[in-house]
Every structure is written in C-alpha cells, then in structure tokens.
Amino acid sequence: MNVNVVCPHCLKVNRIPKKESYAKANCGSCKNSLLESKPVAVDAEKLSIFLANSDIPVVVDFWAPWCGPCLQMAPAYEEAALAMPLQAQFLKVNTEEQQTLGSQYRIESIPTLILFKATKEVERVSGALSTGRLQNWVKQYL
Ligand SMILES: [Zn+2]
Secondary structure, X not given: OEEEEEOOOXXXXXXXXXXXXXXXXXXXXXXXXXXXXXXXXXXXXXXXXXXXXXXOOEEEEEEOOOOHHHHHHHHHHHHHHHHOOOOOEEEEEEOOOOHHHHHHOOOOOOOEEEEEEOOEEEEEEEOXXXXXXXXXXXXXXX
C-alpha cells in the first residue's frame, strides 16, 4: 500500500510505500530527507497543503509565544514528532501570527492539539501533554 505525504522542505507531494519504519526516504523533488520530522510551522496556505495531501494523520499544535504551558510542551512535541517520522505529520500554528486560523478552528485555550485525518478533524485535546501521552494519543489513529 502506498501513502501520500507532503515534503516538509519543498511541500511537494510524495507517494511512498507504507511501512512500520523507514531506513531512508528522500523527496523525489528536492531530494532532502522526508525523515526529518521536526514540527513544521505553518500558515493557512501551508496547512491546507498538508491537510489536502497527507494520507497519514496530521497533528497541529495551536500555540502562542506568551503561553507558558505551550513553551513547556514544545520539547515534548518535538520529541514525539522526531520519534514518528512518516507515521504522522506534526505541524505548529502560532495563533498570535495566524489569528484567522485560531478563529477558524475555534481555539479557545492553548495549547490545543488537533488531529486531522483525510482533511477532517478527528479529535482535539487542550492542555500540555508529555511525549509519551502525545505519542499514545497519535498512535490510536495510525
Ligand atoms: Zn522536497
């Protein structure tokens, strides 16, 4: 089975075989590694590209620089993202810069995490999660 993923470097869609884990995977367009799975900061346009073209779950962290719990959770979020390359796509939305997205998704408190599958919101959680809880939450939807 093949899945579509979006290259975090050039945003081109790649079709790759679905596997439990990957030793190597490079973008067919820009040749950079698709396994570099640090959370990607997105605006509305980039978010729509990831949502429309990802067969894997897309997790979005809605945060803001003035939010203490958001900053505290950031390393755990990055750790979870790095542990799950090509299993799930981790994104970040700075709600201070992207206020339209914050209201579009009715973000009432931050951090709020929303998990999307096939462009649809599947579940959201508010409040900071540890790396382990984050991974377990996402793994339910792989
Ligand atoms: Zn690329």
